[in-house]
Amino acid sequence: xxxxxxxxxxxxxxxxxxxxxxxxxxxxxxxxxxxxRNDCDAVIVNTCGFIGDAKEESINAILQQIxxxxxxxxxRKLIVCGCLVERYKAELAxxxxxxxAWYGVHEWDKIANDLKDPKTxxxxDPKTxxxxxxxxxxxxxxxxxxxxxxGCNRSCSxxxxxxxxxxxxxxxxxxxxxxxxxxxxxxxKELIVIxxxxxxxxxxxxxxxxxxxxxNRLASESGAPWIRLHYTYPTSFPEDAIDxxxxxxxxxxxxxxPLQHINSRILNSMQRGITREGTLRLLDTFRAKLPDxxxxxxxxVGYPGETEKEFEELKQFVSDARFDRMGCxxxxxxxxxxxxHLGDPxxxxxxxxxVAELMAIQEQISLEKNQARIGKTYRCxxxxxxxxYIVGRTQYDSPEVDDEVLIPASGTSRTPRPGDFxxxxxxxxxxxxxxxxxxxxxxxx
Numbered sequence: 134x135x136x137x138x139x140x141x142x143x144x145x146x147x148x149x150x151x152x153x154x155x156x157x158x159x160x161x162x163x164x165x166x167x168x169x170r171n172d173c174d175a176v177i178v179n180t181c182g183f184i185g186d187a188k189e190e191s192i193n194a195i196l197q198q199i200x201x202x203x204x205x206x207x208x209r210k211l212i213v214c215g216c217l218v219e220r221y222k223a224e225l226a227x228x229x230x231x232x233x234a235w236y237g238v239h240e241w242d243k244i245a246n247d248l249k250d251p252k253t254x255x256x257x258d259p260k261t262x263x264x265x266x267x268x269x270x271x272x273x274x275x276x277x278x279x280x281x282x283x284g285c286n287r288s289c290s291x292x293x294x295x296x297x298x299x300x301x302x303x304x305x306x307x308x309x310x311x312x313x314x315x316x317x318x319x320x321x322k323e324l325i326v327i328x329x330x331x332x333x334x335x336x337x338x339x340x341x342x343x344x345x346x347x348x349n350r351l352a353s354e355s356g357a358p359w360i361r362l363h364y365t366y367p368t369s370f371p372e373d374a375i376d377x378x379x380x381x382x383x384x385x386x387x388x389x390x391p392l393q394h395i396n397s398r399i400l401n402s403m404q405r406g407i408t409r410e411g412t413l414r415l416l417d418t419f420r421a422k423l424p425d426x427x428x429x430x431x432x433x434v435g436y437p438g439e440t441e442k443e444f445e446e447l448k449q450f451v452s453d454a455r456f457d458r459m460g461c462x463x464x465x466x467x468x469x470x471x472x473x474h475l476g477d478p479x480x481x482x483x484x485x486x487x488v489a490e491l492m493a494i495q496e497q498i499s500l501e502k503n504q505a506r507i508g509k510t511y512r513c514x515x516x517x518x519x520x521x522y523i524v525g526r527t528q529y530d531s532p533e534v535d536d537e538v539l540i541p542a543s544g545t546s547r548t549p550r551p552g553d554f555x556x557x558x559x560x561x562x563x564x565x566x567x568x569x570x571x572x573x574x575x576x577x578x
Contacts, residue, residue, distance in 0.1 A: 149241065273551055318356075444487055
């Protein structure tokens with residue numbers, strides 16, 4: 134069969150879709166990752182159920198595929214899976230009878246088995262099936278996400294992930310090293326380490342935090358030119374992971390650490406396990422040990438009971454902390470979470486005002502930090518061509534969420550290709566992007 138997979142939500146979902154594609158490819162199917170494709174025998178929509186906006190996007194994607202199906206286009210099977218299904222399978226099935234099958238987040242093998250055609254395919258042997266052989270990539274082929282664990286043992290009051298994904302389950306280090314090597318052998322230049330909480334890694338398997346050990350081995354054994362760390366958690370942050378970033382030049386000077394808030398009362402209600410003072414100490418540790426690192430965070434405003442004074446404290450924190458990258462979300466109440474009983478007392482328009490004020494502060498900080506890079510030369514990884522520009526990133530920026538470097542393609546003796554590393558001198562900057570020129574003669578490395 135020709136099967137198209139449409140993935141919504143986070144990078145963890147991306148890996149799930151790619152692993153499913155690997156399993157289906159092993160069964161003899163032809164796989165695509167293309168939202169616009171309408172000529173396949175089956176379409177699989179991998180949904181997100183994290184917050185309200187993500188749920189809405191997933192539902193709209195399902196409705197779009199239902200419309201394609203009911204217009205008599207070729208897609209004969211419509212399958213929906215993932216986080217939204219795990220939470221609302223019965224309700225969704227009742228409202229959308231046009232969908233042929235629904236699968237939660239623990240039923241990937243069942244999807245593959247149910248798509249078998251006994252007339253043309255031999256049953257697979259689970260013992261010989263290799264989901265990382267290596268898995269097909271839905272990302273550009275020069276970077277890939279390396280998921281090191283599934284689930285989450287945290288109890289953040291606003292978060293439904295533990296309800297959806299279950300308890301934290303680390304993948305053994307040796308398996309991750311083998312997967313990383315296979316990805317690099319396939320041409321991957323950047324490995325992005327992800328899970329629901331990367332700093333918890335190893336506690337279930339090795340009875341100790343093993344993120345530092347994993348990073349050391351990935352840096353030494355994988356062959357990846359760049360390794361990037363995402364989704365860290367501030368409580369009990371393993372300092373040997375900081376040491377690993379400092380030790381290895383192929384680990385990017387980049388830390389993604391969602392802090393969510395700075396007020397101690399709010400943090401306590403959020404069940405984050407850290408205070409304002411602990412947060413500030415951790416940031417001081419980062420900057421002492423990794424003075425060149427870019428720190429990315431995300432914050433939540435409009436949490437139930439957040440006062441204007443507490444919001445002003447958060448604004449001052451953003452001004453003082455001067456994060457390199459920052460995102461901000463309006464609080465979204467989720468069924469079954471510890472915060473559900475708090476209600477949703479902050480009006481939506483007030484939440485949006487707070488989001489806008491925080492992001493205005495951050496945009497000015499980002500502009501100043503980017504302008505400080507003018508005249509300096511950085512190694513960049515080329516992502517794509519966009520019109521007359523070569524588009525790349527420095528080690529301080531992750532794909533899809535951070536800044537890009539725009540380089541005029543004219544005047545180059547050889548146009549770099551996606552996956553090439555180039556040296557770029559920064560010539561101009563905005564709040565969100567850098568402009569630069571290739572260092573003579575071509576900047577290619």
